[in-house]
Amino acid sequence: MSTIDPVKNIGSQDESIPLLAEENIDPITFSVILNRFSTIAREMTLALEYTSWTSILALARDFSCAIYDAKARQVCMMDALPIHTNSLHVILRSMVKAFEGNVYDGDVIVSNDPYSGNTHVGDFVTACPIFYEGEHRFWAVTKGHQLDCGAYEATSVAPSAKDVWQEALQLPPIKFYEKGEPRQDVINMYLANVRYKELLYGDLKAQLGSIWTGKRRMIELIDEYGPQELDHYVEAILDYADRRTSEEIRNIPDGTYEADSWIDSDGMGNTNLTVHAAVTVEDDRIHVNFAGSSPQGAGGTNGTIGVMEASAGIPILTAIDPEIPHNDGCLRHITCEAPLGSIVSAKYPAATAMATLCPAAQEQEVIWKALAQAVPERTSAGYGGFHCIPSISGVDKRGDEEEGWAAMFFNGGSGGGASKNADGWPLIMLSSGLGGLKIISTEMSELLYPIMMDHHEIETDSMGHGNTMGGAGIRIEVRPYDTPMECHATGDGASNPPFGVFGGTPGIGGGNYRENLDTGHRDYCSSKGYMLIEPGEMWVGVSSGGGGFGDPLERSAEKVCEHVRDEIISFETARDIYGVVMDPVTFKLDEQASIARRALLSEQRGEVPMIQPTQADSATWLQENMREGDNYLLDPLP
């Protein structure tokens, strides 16, 4: 049910609702089948989560599961990772095209090909056709981010890869199973070209288990209703989402809304690239045009069609009723385009390994900025850009045998943006995930990998301020103790921090550095790049909190006192940004002084721009934190 305004749905229908009955649809069976589809997608998700072998899938949940009809239209999905589910159909359609007339019961088709509509090479797609009485009826599909994909360096999101041959083993749509039989030679070739092949083989099995679970349940569903009847209801389910989406988009004022966002760097030393979008709302459709964005980057920081399609949808789907099923009927209302050769849509054979993180984050951010002009109450402040989430790896010598290890380390991830009614959440990482990613507990991390965490806490004053405030940024300190740790930073949003809106301020941007524990010397690193951390050194990340929403002078003064007491914000921030005066020892609010202070600040500041920052490269964290003798490394290469 809608969480924007839950009560209004009840008992307040107007006469205009088209009757399902008129379309020869039994409204009761309709609801039953609609729920069953969600149950099936959920079960596929559980099967994958509980059985995968790497932390990126089993703990972080960097995967998604969905069911498509034979025409590759999304029928249902689990709201797992928005960046996956809103564009999974693009790669599936390439699979369909590649094997047209050649799809059999018992097949499994896989692909990671960014130029066939996949999001990026790290995402590995498995799909199996579902046959019933000899006829192809549905697809069960999963997409899971692999720990490795055979890049020239030990990360599946190589920011410095120069082309598709450096970033991964490319897998255009290819069959791993045919007619129920594994093509072991093909699977072996795949596994021979990736690191940690035992782990990746385990993850492959988990992804297969998931699609086979989906297949099993779908066949039961067809058994129950018969193929024709079910088809009929699938159409009705798509129409239903279509109808609800139309109604929601019609409530957004028609017009074209434009905005800019900025990328820290392309991973190859080119800084402050622009993502521009013109968002056109017309009746019940929204079109996003990214023309005006910077040319493609020199490294792996480039967009794909799959990422663009997903990114265009994410902010819009958060601005309409979140209860609308996100199937094809909903997604078809949102279209997008970008000039080929731009950072949003790179030209083959450019590397796009980073696409789901960056430029995805900026593509989404720029649409929220546009929506702020159209539907102020429903937009969001900026999200952290996957900052301080390195891929870490090394050799584990603790056991009898030396073993390679690797993890995408989400624990210090950035915060989410505030909305009109809610403070941001911590650890949202970025809006491509919207909170669907999980962290690995400190204890699990230290058990699985030869590392120690010395610190993992909220960074005071790291978030954007406002009537609602951004989710907190985090200070995290990690060190290896007997073998070196490789550290690939693959984020963004440090020099271009998450934006604040309607008076809300931006997050801090933050940064990361390597510190020598003896000398105290620090090498600061940009949001992308490679650093080797030796024993005796430590990697420190300070991630950005999300952006603030609305005027900080309107936030409850009592709450502000609690934040100071809790060391979430400083006494000075309370005084200078929130205009709240309190006793510094007891944190008791001085009501009179605060009223006066708020009036004064309001007068002093004058007109505040709708979106802050208003230009690229605005973060000051680095200047404030670098000391004499510290280094700064821009996009350091392995």
Place this chain on the structure above:
Amino acid sequence: MQYILGVDIGGTFTDFSLLDDVGNISLWKEATTPKNPGEAVQQGIRALAEQTGMELDTFLKRLDLFVHGQTIATNTVIQRNGPKTALLCTEGFRDVIHFRDGFKPERYNIQLPPPEDFVPRYLRIPITERVKYDGTVVQPLDEDSVRTAAAKLRSENVESVAVAFLWSIVNTAHEQRVKAILAEELPDVPVVLSSDVLPMIREWERTTCTILSAYVLPGIARYMVELEEFLHGNAYPHPLLIMQLNGGSSTVNKVLQRPINSLASGPAAAPVAGLYCSERIGMPNVITIDMGGTSFDVSMVTDGSPTLTRELRVHDMPVGVAAVDVHSIGAGGGSIGWIDKGGALQMGPQSAGAEPGPACYDQGGTLPACTDANVVLGYINPDYFLGGRREINTEHSARAVEEHIAKPLGLSVPAAAHGMFRIINNNMVDAIRVVSIERGVDPRNYALVVGGGAGAIHAGMLGRTLGMKKAIIPRYSGVFCSFGMIVSDVRHDYMQAHATNTARFDVAGVNKVVAELERKAMDDMVEEGFPEGEVILSRFADAKYPAQIHELTIPIPSDGELGKASISEMEQTFHDLHERMFTYSVRESPVDLFHWRVVAHRKVDSPATPAFPAAEQSIETAQKATRSVYFGDIDDYRDTNIYDGDLLQRGMSVAGPAVVEQKNTTIVVFPGQKLEVNEYGDFVLDL
């Protein structure tokens, strides 16, 4: 004559089940006294004594067993009226409960605020100390930092303290020392250690478990000690047993050592009660359902053991310990039917609650609730709802369904009501699927046991949709959970982390760990007064493929030392379970084993059950009326026989369509189904 007594505090009523040694059961209900729940308990005990014609102390002297399910702990957490609680944690890790697992539900709902921290940040106090994953001390405990923290706890008037350090599961020394220091500094403040309540890896779950324990401890201690004093002061000769969330009971003393076990304990008795009814007709596999006014609870028993989970959450916080897997959804008699913006019929999760209640309550409610649909369909007798205690206005039901469902959907009123009935059934079927099919279990081989409330109206359709064969409606379904308590075992769980692998199995180490756990378990049981011969110990281990992350708990050989043969048995068990649950296994792979678990049971003797009177009269004697009832198989009402459940005797068989009415339960027998009364007096519905 000797007795056993189960007492379950519910939201409205406190239920009493008293069983004598020939198997006669007496039931009592007392209005719950929320301010001082012990009052209703004491009143009920006095009333039962009176009913059996005895003085209070004579009555209590004759009790062999007193098992109690209480809601103090749960209510304390829900109402947040517990003591001011602080957390002492490893320095640098104050925000474990704020960060949670980093997961946000409802991805697209950006208006959803983050959950409030249960312990505010200023009361999460860092202590200088650090232990590594292998138990070595990296940073010795700085006792000054503990004393500084104690001073802060004093100045903030903290009333209860949780201590949860990283890796205390492999080295408890720092937590133990903190407890000793706090005992000196703050002798009156209770201190709960994470290594005592949940010695399991993953600091978030362990920390929240410890915090919840510290939060409920003072309240339950006061309550339980007072009740025990009352009982012992009136000659009750045994320890008071408290129902726990793991489905077993425990002495007060032990519960106070692991207060977390006192949370959510009422519904935990349901599977045991269900098992009792179904096992005696030869079905050891059970799914129990309980449909109340606002929620629908499902749990499961396989081969005589309730399914447990470690994923249970209270107030968005994981409890971490093994708990009866009660899956709850917002579906009940009060669930409101509505049509969403796309024209689809939905039921709940909003509920009409008790105020204003369904439209038929005539208390101002105008929205159609599930109960209204059941009234329109003729399943509920308007003159005999809750045994006639509540008046039902059928016209209001019909009007609500017509206005809000039938008209907008273009359906007749009964068809619309039947649609509501089907949708809520579907929601409940989904909930049953979650605990069964999604856990790799086929519900078709299970009996459906219906506890209380409106469940028996829906059970026939739920069971049929899931392909189940039998539904059992216990004769005393109205006091299902209190009955479950008197047939539940005493149960304690013990665990310890010790990493090994089947390829290089640490035989000596594991046997040492298991032996220690078993010795502790046996010592505790004996100390509680249960003879060694009555205690059953079973062993379990958490297993996974190497480098896999999530574990599955598997039973392991429970006799003697673990040796070579047990290793391959454990591997086999794990591969099989993995394949059953997740479609695949990797049989050539060794298996990692991490936590070792010992569960101690003290079997409670099953009470005798007298034969239920066999039918001497014909079935017609139990028929009380006919009524128009709508079953949905044809689009019309049909005249249907209505039976008085209390008059149905053993061997009588009611063919559907029919409705069987008891004071607290209505059973709908759908066309093609058959209801029989078995030798124990329970109703068995052949689906």
